[in-house]
Amino acid sequence: MTPNLKHLHPYPFEKLAQLKQGIVPPANQPHIALSMGEPTHATPHLIQEALLTHLHGLANYPTTKGIPELRQAIAGWINRRFQIPADAVNAETQVLPVNGTREALFSFAQCIIDPTKAAPAPDRLAAYTPSLAIPTPVVIMPNPFYQIYEGAALLAGAEPYFLNTLEDSGYLPDFDAVPDEIWQRCQLIYICSPGNPTGSVIDQASHEKLLNLAEKYDFVIASDECYTEIYDDESNPPPGLLQTAYNMGNTAFKRCVIFHSLSKRSNAPGLRSGFVAGDAEILKHYFQYRTYHGCAMPLPTQHASIQAWQDEHHVVENRRLYREKFAAFIDILGDVCTVIKPPASFYVWLKTPISDTDFARQLFAEQNITVLPGSYLSRDFGDINPGLNHVRIALVAPLDECIEAAQRIKNFLNSL
Ligand SMILES: Cc1ncc(COP(=O)(O)O)c(C=O)c1O
Numbered sequence: 001m002t003p004n005l006k007h008l009h010p011y012p013f014e015k016l017a018q019l020k021q022g023i024v025p026p027a028n029q030p031h032i033a034l035s036m037g038e039p040t041h042a043t044p045h046l047i048q049e050a051l052l053t054h055l056h057g058l059a060n061y062p063t064t065k066g067i068p069e070l071r072q073a074i075a076g077w078i079n080r081r082f083q084i085p086a087d088a089v090n091a092e093t094q095v096l097p098v099n100g101t102r103e104a105l106f107s108f109a110q111c112i113i114d115p116t117k118a119a120p121a122p123d124r125l126a127a128y129t130p131s132l133a134i135p136t137p138v139v140i141m142p143n144p145f146y147q148i149y150e151g152a153a154l155l156a157g158a159e160p161y162f163l164n165t166l167e168d169s170g171y172l173p174d175f176d177a178v179p180d181e182i183w184q185r186c187q188l189i190y191i192c193s194p195g196n197p198t199g200s201v202i203d204q205a206s207h208e209k210l211l212n213l214a215e216k217y218d219f220v221i222a223s224d225e226c227y228t229e230i231y232d233d234e235s236n237p238p239p240g241l242l243q244t245a246y247n248m249g250n251t252a253f254k255r256c257v258i259f260h261s262l263s264k265r266s267n268a269p270g271l272r273s274g275f276v277a278g279d280a281e282i283l284k285h286y287f288q289y290r291t292y293h294g295c296a297m298p299l300p301t302q303h304a305s306i307q308a309w310q311d312e313h314h315v316v317e318n319r320r321l322y323r324e325k326f327a328a329f330i331d332i333l334g335d336v337c338t339v340i341k342p343p344a345s346f347y348v349w350l351k352t353p354i355s356d357t358d359f360a361r362q363l364f365a366e367q368n369i370t371v372l373p374g375s376y377l378s379r380d381f382g383d384i385n386p387g388l389n390h391v392r393i394a395l396v397a398p399l400d401e402c403i404e405a406a407q408r409i410k411n412f413l414n415s416l
Contacts, residue, residue, distance in 0.1 A: 007154040011147060012376035019361050025368035032405045034393045035370040037196065037347070039267040041321055044314040047268055050304040057299025064291045066097035070302045074260075074275045077309040081228075082243035088251065089242070093280040096287055097297045097305070099272040101226045101259040102148055105190070108257065108276070109152035111289040112188050112220050113137050138182055140189040142173050144197055144378035144387040146224065149190040158187065162381040171198035171349070175209055183217040194227040194238055197377055197392040198349045199342020201231075207244035214255045220282060223258045226274070229265035229315050230322055231344035238344050242278060253278040257286075264346070265315055266308045273297065273305040322346050325395045325402045332406035336413045348393040349374070353416055356391050366415070367408040 016035060025031065065071070068091065075091035078084070089095065098104035115137060139153035143162035153160045161182050163173035173191065191210070193202035214221050223241035231237055245256050261274035276283065290296075297305070308314075329348065330339045339348060352359040356373040363369050371391040378387025393409075395402050 002155065004155050004157060008151050009147065012372060015376045016360070016370070016372060019357060019373070020364050020370070023361065023365045025364055026366070029368045029408070032369045032397055032401050032408075034395070034397060034402075034405060035372040036396070037264070037394050038269055038396055039264055039346070040396050040398065041267040041318055043268045043271075044266060044308070044311070046307045046311055046314070047262075047266060047271065047304045050307040051271075051300045054300040054303035057303065060299060062296040062299050062302065064096075064287060064296045066297055067299070067302055068092075070097055070297075070306050071095040073306045073309045074277065078240075078242065078277055081237070082240045082246075084243060084246045088246055089277060090280065094253065094283060095275055095277045096283055096290070097302065098259075098274045098276055098290075099295055099297055099301075100263060100269075101224060101261040101274045103272075103295060104259055104274065104276050105146070105148050105222065105224060106152045106155075107289065107293055107295070108222055108259075108286060109139060109149075109156040109158070109188060111286050112222075112282070113139070113153075113156035113158050114187060115157045117187065135185045137187045138185040140178065140182070140186050142190070142192055142195065143381055144374060145190075146192060146196050147377070149192075149224075150379075153188075159185075160379075161186070162379055164381055164384060164386045165195065165198060165200065166384075166386050171195060171200035172202060172206065175206065175213060183213060183219075186217060186219045188220045188222060189214075190222045190224060191241075192224040192227075194225075194231065194342070194344030196227065196345060197347045197372075197374070197387075197390075199227075199345035199347050201238040201343050204239050204244045204247070207239065207241055208248055211241075211245055211248060211250060211256070218255075220255050220257065220279075223256065225258050226261040227264055227345040228260070230319060230346055232319075232323060232326070232341065233343070234316075234319070236343075252280070255279060255282075257282055262305060262308050265318070267314075267318060268304075268308065271301055271304060273301050273308070321399070322395065325399055328399065328403050329395060329406045332403065333410055333413075336410050346395045348395065350391050350393055352389050352391055353413070356387070356389050359391055363409065363412050367412050369405050369408055 071091040075089040137158040139158040140161045141149040165171045257278035263269040360373045371393050374387030374390030
């Protein structure tokens with residue numbers, strides 16, 4: 001076994017199951033699940049129909065690269081969504097289909113991290129693995145985070161370095177706070193915008209800063225943008241990393257790879273469909289890696305995905321449904337606590353008056369509602385744990401259930 005396996009942390013939902021173990025919630029109140037980021041709005045018919053129409057595609061092995069029509073549909077979506085010229089993204093060399101962003105975010109680090117990279121400068125030797133005199137690679141990521149980033153870094157033999165995202169800084173990472181020594185060893189950074197669990201959005205100026213750092217220190221930026229289509233202001237969609245790179249003149253998207261998904265955008269988490277796009281040189285190697293990894297997207301899924309990326313009506317409607325739920329939820333809970341409406345995502349990142357684990361346990365025991373303790377999504381770093389005393393509430397349930405949940409959470413808060 002790889003010894004790196006022992007560094008992996010239990011997944012947040014394993015911890016949550018433990019926390020709830022043995023508790024019998026009130027039987028007269030139906031359970032409301034707001035812990036997982038699993039959309040429950042209907043999967044659009046056009047996706048289902050395309051899947052059925054192309055079931056015969058199961059008779060063929062799909063290719064890792066995917067069919068050209070899918071890569072073209074994705075490239076077309078990128079240039080419409082991020083307002084870059086139609087030929088800015090080369091569907092042949094700068095786009096690859098992936099089976100949801102999770103597997104791609106994980107496998108990407110396995111391909112990118114080079115444990116043998118670069119001899120250290122003599123005065124930096126102490127910071128490196130002493131027996132090898134080779135710098136331990138660093139993977140930077142937000143804290144709290146989507147835990148796949150951490151697991152990917154650890155299994156790739158890298159050291160995770162966390163960027164605490166706190167209320168004071170609008171729940172955004174502060175790239176200026178990273179020491180030079182860490183940037184020197186950084187080979188990969190994961191950013192997540194809109195963020196899970198805070199819903200904060202990284203603006204173009206911060207993208208620019210990071211792109212300049214990536215050039216200076218020569219690291220790769222993996223931009224997880226899987227919530228980018230769930231936003232509040234219809235006239236102000238979250239910017240994407242490729243968009244900023246292009247506008248800065250980095251038209252080859254050097255050192256940039258974006259990760260997108262149909263799971264949240266198109267309510268199709270079971271389809272397992274997404275894509276990566278960006279730097280052709282990086283994707284050439286990642287393509288080779290994926291060929292061996294064996295993660296080609298089934299043909300019916302590719303055809304369903306083409307339909308999804310070409311349609312925006314269902315996405316606009318999806319956003320309307322989330323907006324409706326945020327408004328109702330905040331309207332009810334706003335009387336008893338401060339609920340910050342995030343600019344994007346479907347999460348409420350709520351401060352708790354008692355510890356986050358006690359809050360989640362008692363809320364389940366008394367109101368039969370499951371939410372996720374914030375500390376299950378974060379690590380102690382620099383004397384703080386930014387997830388402590390927060391819970392993540394995913395407004396994924398139907399509107400009436402979200403309203404019912406808000407009322408029960410209000411009763412619970414009043415009873416504390
Ligand atoms: C931040 C973030 N990235 C990636 C994913 C993975 O999504 P999928 O694999 O369905 O594309 C999730 C899922 O919840 C997520 O929250």
